[in-house]
Amino acid sequence: MRVAVIDYNKCKPEKCGYLCASTCPVNRSGGDPAVEVSEEDNRPRISEPLCIGCGICVKKCPFGAITIVNLPEEVGTPVHQYGPNAFRLYGLPYPRKGKVVGIIGRNGAGKSTAVRILSGIVRPNLGRYDDPPDWDEVIDHFKGTELQAYFERVRDGKVKLSYKPQEIEAIPRMFSGTVRELLSRIDSEKVEDVAERVGIAHILDRQVCKLSGGELQLLAVAAAIMKEADIYFFDEPSSYLDVKQRLRAAQIIRSLAGKGGVMVVEHDLAVLDYLSDGVFIVYGVPGAYGMVSGYKSVREGINQFLDGVLREENMRIREEPVRFEVRPPGDWQGKVLFEYPSLKKDLGGFYLEVEGGAVREGEIIGILGQNGIGKTTFVRMLAGEIEPDEGKVETELKISYKPQYISFPDVPVSQLFMEEGIDLPFFESEVKRQLEIDKIWENSAAELSGGERQRVAVALCLSREADIYLLDEPSAFLDVDQRLTVSKLIKKVVASRKKLGFVVEHDIVMVDYVSDRLIVFSGEPGKRGKASAPLPMREGMNSFLKELGITFRRDPHTGRPRVNKPGSQKDVEQKKSGEYYYTGA
Structure with a gap:
């Protein structure tokens, strides 16, 4: 069975002259064409029954707009398809009573589509995008499965659903007013209590349009949990949040399971593990099709995802397994490449104090701390964008900086990489395909999605010829892979060029994976912050997690960090021994 997908956001026939049609061997043979131009919108259409899967159109398309995939006939009818030559989803996860069900997978594989279907926003069309089925046909399709009874309740309005969407940036465009006014529309009697639980009591009278990304995320979570529902859906609830906020939100979301059930899409593996009782894995070719695994225990599911082999499905989804170091790196040896003195900065209402430090060549310094504690201010001082009040960063070293917030002009992505200082041979060989920049090469940089924009910004930063690489929250909007x-x-x-890096990050798993030493920020968010000198990983993690009151253990199979439940035997033992992270080290 052939799946042919055209991304019409990338397709530009006025620039290529329909190369897909003119180079198609089926078209050139003189028979019925496999690629035709629609008279309705002048867009190319690929006939999946006539397509021979040669891949010539995929290679010839200068905009990377075409994907051709061969699937076995056994996959059957899609649950939903967005249109001709469009993404389709095979299978669905399902909620379980009294449980938190996690959903993990690549961006563009159909996780949000599945949640929108289950939350009643989208009715599954069973692949009949031009002749959608009614509810009775949908229910008959799922006859004999857990979803039959579920969709019967959805059809009859007998299940109350609450949905926290992924796109929280849209909230200010949809609502004008204060946080209190928005929440009062849902349930005015719960506003104060829920705001206190979620951690937004101090911004209740702030205008929604003035909120930061983290504040918008907490507002969206608060709005979702205020509703009286049987099933709660949360699509990426940890985006923009720091570690403390993520785990507090996770505790609140987990407490909802007793009301009926919860489903959560999440990319932070530590949060997903902490939240969930079990998981579904969504896999496939991003943007083309997605398939849903069977239900797995949370530990087994995440481990199979990292191993890259879904055992029950007999499916390989990753070429190599992912493993994590259980022990912290030892003392870093090497030539000191960069030193900075103690720094102080008063931003009027917020005061930052930084201990001086030295960084060696080939070393990556992870930066951990709560939101609003001064991490970005510190990085901007290193980058020369902010002048300290006391102390001075003096260096002749070249600096490449990826900021936290990213915007690009309305030019093709390819043009961004023509700037001076880009190591094009390195970019072409080591970065372009790995970060999938080749797939968006001719797209407008101003119209990229959050994940695409992040990948381009990281690619630009790492492709510049520099001595110091500064990356502020490089995991935002990215999936696990x-x-x-x-x-x-x-x-x-950093290692191959014998340079150095600073990485600000909230994903503990990524910090553990990438860092050699840590700078830990403490203080009171929005008022004062203090940054340590670079610390050994063990000391840094213990310092950071002790302040948060959180301990981690290690999965014996993959070595990945797993959050201990508060008050559990492991949690108590590790706090007593002072080992909050690297147990057994």
Whole structure:
């Protein structure tokens, strides 16, 4: 069975003259064409029954708009397809009573589509995008499965659903007013209590349009949990949040399971593990098709995802397994490449104090701390964008900086890499395909999605010829695989070039994977912050997690960090011994 997908956001026939149609061997043979131009919108259409899967159109398309995939006939009818030559999803996860069900997978594989279907926003069309089925046909399709009874309740309005969307940036465009006014629309009697639980009581009277990304995320979580529902859906609830906020939100979300059930899409493996009782894995070719695994225990599911082999499905989804170091790196040896003195900065209402430090060649310094504690201010002082009030960063070293917030002009992505200082041979050989920049090469940089924009920004930063690489939250909007790819690239660039890096990050798994030492920020968010000198990983993790009151253990199979439940035997033992992270080290 052939799946042919055209991304019409990338397709530009006015520039290529329909190369897909003119180079198709089926078209050139003179028979019925496999690629035709629609008279309705002048867009190319690929006939999946006539397509022979040669891949010529995929290679010839200058905009990377075409994907051709061969699937076995056994996959059957898609649950949902967005249109002709469009993404389709095979199978669905399902909620379980009294449980938190996690959903993990690549961006563009169909996780959000599945959640939108289950939350009643989208009715599954069973692949009939031009003749959608009614509810009775949908229910008959799922006859004999857990989803039959579920969709019957959805059809009859007998299940109350609450949905926290992924796109929280849209909230200010949809609502004008204060946080209190928005939440009061849902349930005015719960506003104060829920705001206190979620951690937004101090911004209740702030205008929604003035909120940061983290504040918008907490507002969206608060709005979702205020509703009286049987099933709660959360699509990427940890984005923009720091470690403390992520785990507090996770505790609140987990407490909802007793009301009926919860489903969560999440890319932070530590949070997903902490939240979930079990998981579904969504796999496939991003943007083309997605398939849903069977239900797995949370430990087994995440481990199979990292191993790259779904045993029950007999499916390989990753070429090499992912493993984590259980022991912290030892004392770092090497030539000191960069030193900075103690720094102080008063931003009017917020005061930052930084201990001086020295960094050696080939070393990556992870930076951990709560939101609003001064991490970005510190990095911007290193980058020369902010002048300290006391102390001075003096260096002749070249600096490449990826900021936290990214915007690009309305030019093709390819043009961004024509700037002076880009090591094009290195970019072409080591970065372009690994970060999938080749797939968006001719797209407008101003119209990229959050994940695409992040990958381009990281690629630009790592492809510049520099001595110091500063990356502020490089995992934002990226899925698990992309985060691991970025981590490997950062390590490779710094090690092979004998340079150094600073990485600000909230994903504990990524910090553990990429860092050699840590700078830990403490203080009171929004008022004062203090940054330590670079610390050994063991000391840094213990310092950071002790302040948060959180301990981690290690999975014996993959070595990945797992959050201990508060008050559990492991949690108590590790706190008593002072080992909050590297147990057994």
